[in-house]
Amino acid sequence: MLKVQGLQKFFKVSGKAKHQDARRRGKQFWALESLSFEAETGEVIGLLGANGAGKTTTLRLLTGILSESDGSIEYNNQSIGADPLAYRRQLGFLSGSKGLYDRLSVIENLQFFGRMYGLNAQNIAQRIDSLAQQLDLTEFLDRKVSELSTGMRQRAAIARALVHDPKLVVFDEPTTGLDIVATERVLQCVEALKSDGKTILFATHHMDEVELLCDRILVIDKGKRLYFGDVERFKTDYQATSLNAALRDCLQSGGAL
Numbered sequence: 001m002l003k004v005q006g007l008q009k010f011f012k013v014s015g016k017a018k019h020q021d022a023r024r025r026g027k028q029f030w031a032l033e034s035l036s037f038e039a040e041t042g043e044v045i046g047l048l049g050a051n052g053a054g055k056t057t058t059l060r061l062l063t064g065i066l067s068e069s070d071g072s073i074e075y076n077n078q079s080i081g082a083d084p085l086a087y088r089r090q091l092g093f094l095s096g097s098k099g100l101y102d103r104l105s106v107i108e109n110l111q112f113f114g115r116m117y118g119l120n121a122q123n124i125a126q127r128i129d130s131l132a133q134q135l136d137l138t139e140f141l142d143r144k145v146s147e148l149s150t151g152m153r154q155r156a157a158i159a160r161a162l163v164h165d166p167k168l169v170v171f172d173e174p175t176t177g178l179d180i181v182a183t184e185r186v187l188q189c190v191e192a193l194k195s196d197g198k199t200i201l202f203a204t205h206h207m208d209e210v211e212l213l214c215d216r217i218l219v220i221d222k223g224k225r226l227y228f229g230d231v232e233r234f235k236t237d238y239q240a241t242s243l244n245a246a247l248r249d250c251l252q253s254g255g256a257l
């Protein structure tokens, strides 16, 4: 189980505030304020919110790339900072920057990251085979990452995030920039991870993905939690017929029901 309590994150900023933003206080920008939520093992949580709401910041804190200004993040009752290496072995993270080496081929990237996670050659080969099938990578496994299209690169990055078969998966907008077929592949891959009992957190702007995959959603606005709960309940709470309408009402009302 992943448990987040009272998470706060401010960034040091320089220069004068160009416009009035309650999150800017002196030389600090409060990207997250007192955020609490949890994900049960095997649960899929969707992070929703407008651009700049704080979704990526939340996900980066969960992966340990950023450190919190205050609050706590625990995975299976242990602070994620207590044994960062052990935590990272259980975590797969897809970030916006993809995290692949451009000059290496896809297969070289996957082999490299597999070795980094301590997998032996046989395990790496098996994982690559299975991910290549699942994500349809076979045709471009030998091509350099720098030569790939956005969609190919995204699928390769997802394979990289999953090469060590992590228990906890954190995806930042996994289908951004993908065409319909590639999107379906990625969603099938997330569905397979879900059936496999992985705990998944992902940020998205696509409500159809939320409807298809998520058990609960976390709606963030200007660094604050507006809603955390069951997807169906969210629609009922906002008396909306669609998730889009419920999200719009939630954001417009500042989370008031």
Ligand SMILES: Nc1ncnc2c1ncn2[C@@H]1O[C@H](COP(=O)(O)OP(=O)(O)OP(=O)(O)O)[C@@H](O)[C@H]1O
Pocket: 011, 012, 013, 029, 031, 049, 050, 051, 052, 053, 054, 055, 056, 057, 058
């Ligand atoms: N390193 C940083 N220094 C200063 N401000 C930052 C930094 N990183 C993020 N921010 C600010 O924190 C806020 C939240 O950003 P974040 O990237 O988490 O938003 P988001 O919800 O993921 O947005 P999007 O949907 O556009 O990806 C934004 O106002 C952003 O400008």
